[in-house]
Amino acid sequence: MSYSPKLAAALSGATLRQLAHWRKAGVGRGAVLVPEISAARPVLYSFRDVMALRTCVKLRNDTSLQKIRRALDTLRDDLGERDHLSAYRLVADNSTIYLAAPDQAIDLVRSKANVVIHEMVDVLRPFYRDGRHIPDLLRPRDHVTVDPAVRGGIPVIEGTRVPYDEVAALLRDGVPADRITDYYPSVTATAALEAEDFADYVDSYDSPRGPREAAAG
Known part of the structure; x- marks a missing residue:
């Protein structure tokens, strides 16, 4: 990975x-x-x-x-x-x-x-x-962990092999946090919200779009 x-x-x-x-x-x-x-x-x-x-x-x-x-x-x-x-x-x-x-x-x-x-x-x-909080590498959120032996080190929900971004994508698509267990029974609502928070943090590293890109978007 x-x-x-x-x-x-x-x-x-x-x-x-x-x-x-x-x-x-x-x-x-x-x-x-x-x-x-x-x-x-x-x-x-x-x-x-x-x-x-x-x-x-x-x-x-x-x-x-x-x-x-x-x-x-x-x-x-x-x-x-x-x-x-x-x-x-x-x-x-x-x-x-x-x-x-x-x-x-x-x-x-x-x-x-x-x-x-x-x-x-x-x-x-x-x-x-530069004023930005860089999280603990192995535990970037309380319920999100990084382990090189699990999925090659991609951040996952604690105690599972579920990638953080898959859970965050469900929340961003409108799935309520307390319904995440319908998709991933081992992922709690709290863990799902932390996965979304970490995904927002990761996305904050996206390169800023230029005026032409912004207009096109």
Whole structure:
């Protein structure tokens, strides 16, 4: 199972424009993250990609994209670390970015040999980006969960394999929340409403339409 750019953006906190920008290499530098499923249309991200993107968004809250690219180049080229970006724990302050281990961290920007102690921040937990609340990755809503072992990580209703967007689509078609059990007996009205709320959040990542598109719509 894979994630569309819109769903990857909603679960990571990145914008669609950032995703597109991060897929491209900079001048003399590699791309921040190339989707491992498909980097060409249709662009498709993996669960590991979403994990890595959340890390990038958290880093971007505290430092510049230039420093992020520099840190990634140090990680890949100087330290020889070639695993997927989600395999590494990266944290930032206002001056540098660290590759963090349980008891120490390596400075990837200012001094490649500098080993320091640094407190980790859990990338799975909720955070804020530009005033937007980015939900917990594994539980974006109380009754909506993400598990890579269930439907490849597509958000589902807690305790089921029912995708959130299928439930939201029924509500948007006029099915009352308390009648969702007619279609999915394991989905409560509360869970259905949370699925719709999460679907609204995901749809908020749609690219804004231009004046011509709006007029045509």
